[in-house]
Amino acid sequence: MLRLASSLPLVLLLASTPAVGAQEGDSRQAAAVAVPAGSYRPLLVTGDGAVSVEPFRLDAMAVTRGDFLAFVAAHPEWRRNTAPELFVDEGYLAGWPSDLDAGEGLDRPVTEVSWFAARAFCAAHGGRLPTTDEWEYAASLPEPGWDPADRPALHARFLALHQQRPGPDALPAVGRTVRNQLGVWDLHGVIHEWTADFNNQMLTGAGRDDRGLDRELFCAAGSVGVPDPSDYAGFLRSAHRASLDGSRGGLLLGFRCAYPT
Amino acid sequence: MKNTTFFGITGAALAIVLFALLGLTRTTSTGLPSIPVPELPELRGEQTAVLTAAPLVPPAIDRDYATRVKVELETVEVTKRLADGVEYTFWTFGGSVPGSFIRVREGDEVEFTLKNHPTSMAAHNIDLHAVTGPGGGAKSTFVGPNQEKTFSFRALNPGLYVYHCAVAPVGMHIANGMYGLILVEPKEGLPEVDREFYVMQGEFYTEGRHGEKGHQPFNYDKAVAENPDYVVFNGSVGSLVGDNALQAHVGERIRLFVGNGGPNLVSSFHVIGEIFDNVYPEGGTTVNHNVQTTVIPAGGAAVTEFRADVPGELIMVDHAIFRAFDKGALGMIDVMGPEMPVIFDGDAAAGGH
Ligand SMILES: [Cu+2]
Numbered sequence: 001m002l003r004l005a006s007s008l009p010l011v012l013l014l015a016s017t018p019a020v021g022a023q024e025g026d027s028r029q030a031a032a033v034a035v036p037a038g039s040y041r042p043l044l045v046t047g048d049g050a051v052s053v054e055p056f057r058l059d060a061m062a063v064t065r066g067d068f069l070a071f072v073a074a075h076p077e078w079r080r081n082t083a084p085e086l087f088v089d090e091g092y093l094a095g096w097p098s099d100l101d102a103g104e105g106l107d108r109p110v111t112e113v114s115w116f117a118a119r120a121f122c123a124a125h126g127g128r129l130p131t132t133d134e135w136e137y138a139a140s141l142p143e144p145g146w147d148p149a150d151r152p153a154l155h156a157r158f159l160a161l162h163q164q165r166p167g168p169d170a171l172p173a174v175g176r177t178v179r180n181q182l183g184v185w186d187l188h189g190v191i192h193e194w195t196a197d198f199n200n201q202m203l204t205g206a207g208r209d210d211r212g213l214d215r216e217l218f219c220a221a222g223s224v225g226v227p228d229p230s231d232y233a234g235f236l237r238s239a240h241r242a243s244l245d246g247s248r249g250g251l252l253l254g255f256r257c258a259y260p261t
Numbered sequence: 262m263k264n265t266t267f268f269g270i271t272g273a274a275l276a277i278v279l280f281a282l283l284g285l286t287r288t289t290s291t292g293l294p295s296i297p298v299p300e301l302p303e304l305r306g307e308q309t310a311v312l313t314a315a316p317l318v319p320p321a322i323d324r325d326y327a328t329r330v331k332v333e334l335e336t337v338e339v340t341k342r343l344a345d346g347v348e349y350t351f352w353t354f355g356g357s358v359p360g361s362f363i364r365v366r367e368g369d370e371v372e373f374t375l376k377n378h379p380t381s382m383a384a385h386n387i388d389l390h391a392v393t394g395p396g397g398g399a400k401s402t403f404v405g406p407n408q409e410k411t412f413s414f415r416a417l418n419p420g421l422y423v424y425h426c427a428v429a430p431v432g433m434h435i436a437n438g439m440y441g442l443i444l445v446e447p448k449e450g451l452p453e454v455d456r457e458f459y460v461m462q463g464e465f466y467t468e469g470r471h472g473e474k475g476h477q478p479f480n481y482d483k484a485v486a487e488n489p490d491y492v493v494f495n496g497s498v499g500s501l502v503g504d505n506a507l508q509a510h511v512g513e514r515i516r517l518f519v520g521n522g523g524p525n526l527v528s529s530f531h532v533i534g535e536i537f538d539n540v541y542p543e544g545g546t547t548v549n550h551n552v553q554t555t556v557i558p559a560g561g562a563a564v565t566e567f568r569a570d571v572p573g574e575l576i577m578v579d580h581a582i583f584r585a586f587d588k589g590a591l592g593m594i595d596v597m598g599p600e601m602p603v604i605f606d607g608d609a610a611a612g613g614h
Pocket of ligand 1: 352383384385386426427428434439
């Protein structure tokens, strides 16, 4: 969870970050996929339930080890040995042989990065982390040939992909699993991904006493107030997101960036 | 209107004054009624709980006092054998299904730490039915991969209790194997026996039909329909068969701690060739005698005891018998020793029921 005490200096530092590396005509940004306006149904909804999403652009693939290596090469303040303790823990890039050596498989998604570091990477490319709504909206869109209205079939497909995740020792290169109808890759079958407001569930309502969150994440929970409980991959992502701590990455946690249209 | 309101308020105020005068609510400085702290046994010392994987059970508790017991359990997602040629990615407490057996004494304070392995894909937690407190500890132990959390509870009620993961979608976490047993021994202890075993039933809902080879993912539709492909004891078909059969000798008193993780089915637990001398139904305090088949609810447990009177093979089954014959709910106890023709005289090799 994002600790309040740590957020003030942090905002100052992060606010200064974008200018450092952002360049006109950033090639990463140029390659992003346009996501048109639309809507999706989150797990916990009231009323008709749809949440609208404004148009934005999204990385077609997750940020790779190679991408992140280039970032830390250009931004020494985010190298493993210099990144401030407030923003990364001891697991930050811990699998890399050294500060400027990302090891084998540079085209695999980068993991073991904190939310702060992910955010700084996106800012350096003139972007930001997608919001949870944006990410989930993109992930709710099927592969070509699948009926977007057939939610049970899609939920079964997303859960199957989720269960096919290969584990930290066998992460495939990005762009090798499934591409959705917009051209966005690997949203279901490889890693979890940071979102800008991953801790929103914790910060809205009364934290631990947030009844909505309890309903969504814990036992008795499950389906009360959830119109369609069959989105199991969605539940798994939502619970995982709620467990995250901004300074702590994970072996199966990476990210991709979003940009304005 | 005014008068009604006026009287209404007066009435309420009067009631509060009366209440206070009668001493029905002693109030603290915060204005909340003060509730007496229950009297609990004094805690002496501290120790770390011995945890065991099924079918083993930690040794009986020989303390006659309450202590602070530290329990540390780790959630790990592992791919292992479910049946011959069939693999499943189990989500476990401690690396196997069922999860590690935890044994504490009535009155103990349990300091419980739940860790989630760094390679986990999912966030997990633990709801111990032995806990008096919110969610059985579920909210206090909600951990993402590579996190750990600690909470404490007082083991107030003796009994045999199920624990399980309670993160949504809870059915999938349980269906993947996230359950185990915690025994809160009564302060006077349990009667001495010669052997104790840990057996826990659970169902698996796989993409492929029973026996279909290869890695089998969890199937949502079958789980919702409560139509499992596998019903097993101790996490896999054959976990208590052949070389893995439980061993005992003629004349020994045997205690089975039997749990049912479900997630859906109620077990009709039966041992072919024996009669339970004692059953603690639902893991509680009353004792029933001379029981053939005991019902164990999903998310429940029972303690069964019997004396192994004659040599031979005892067969544990869920007596909803297709589950035993076709889905795997079958385990064995090899009882070795001299024949006892005064009790049983016949050609045991013929088999049967
Ligand atoms: Cu779990």
